[in-house]
Amino acid sequence: MKFPRITTYLTLLVIFSLFGHSLIAQTNSLTPVQAGLFLTTDKTIAEATLASEDHQTLYAAVKATELETILETSGPFTVFAPSDSAFSRFTAEELNHLFKSENRGKLKSVLTYHIVAGNLTASKILLAMCRGNGKAIFTSVQGNKITATMKGTDIILTDSLGNSAKIISADSSLRNGVIHEIDSVILPSRI
Numbered sequence: 001m002k003f004p005r006i007t008t009y010l011t012l013l014v015i016f017s018l019f020g021h022s023l024i025a026q027t028n029s030l031t032p033v034q035a036g037l038f039l040t041t042d043k044t045i046a047e048a049t050l051a052s053e054d055h056q057t058l059y060a061a062v063k064a065t066e067l068e069t070i071l072e073t074s075g076p077f078t079v080f081a082p083s084d085s086a087f088s089r090f091t092a093e094e095l096n097h098l099f100k101s102e103n104r105g106k107l108k109s110v111l112t113y114h115i116v117a118g119n120l121t122a123s124k125i126l127l128a129m130c131r132g133n134g135k136a137i138f139t140s141v142q143g144n145k146i147t148a149t150m151k152g153t154d155i156i157l158t159d160s161l162g163n164s165a166k167i168i169s170a171d172s173s174l175r176n177g178v179i180h181e182i183d184s185v186i187l188p189s190r191i
Contacts, residue, residue, distance in 0.1 A: 045072075045176055054181075057087040058081055065111055076118055077176065078118060081181050083183070113187065115140060116139070117141055119178050120138065120178065122170040125155055126150075154167065158186075160189065161189070
């Protein structure tokens with residue numbers, strides 16, 4: 001008798017669908033208009049990141065690792081974009097160390113861990129979590145996994161080290177993908 005499992009699945013689907021619409025409405029109302037990054041636009045991911053006042057560290061890292069051309073011309077991609085305040089988990093010394101030319105490989109690994117191939121809107125992430133009994137696992141273009149779960153009405157991303165980041169602004173549709181702003185930097189491994 002498989003009815004309890006189907007009922008559980010349908011219940012989860014309804015719950016995630018309701019939370020998904022609530023989350024999208026909530027995050028869109030919190031979107032900072034002056035930042036310029038989280039508006040629906042015909043800009044590319046690279047152009048939108050450059051235009052954002054709150055993502056200058058991210059843009060500097062994209063430029064330093066020569067990912068600008070890829071984020072300008074390729075796609076679609078989903079970028080979990082840490083804001084400048086998200087980079088505050090690193091000391092100035094740690095950031096300077098990452099930006100040194102001999103550590104560009106590590107910096108590129110960190111950046112590409114925040115990128116997933118395809119257009120993963122918040123509703124697609126929620127649907128994947130519903131299908132995965134409350135969690136979804138995505139493979140970044142860097143190659144390591146990112147786990148998405150719910151905490152209340154928030155989508156939480158967890159890296160392989162157990163660090164987590166919350167999506168604080170979702171579904172910025174761009175010409176070559178979608179950006180979700182996150183409140184922390186996630187890591188593919190210890191750096």
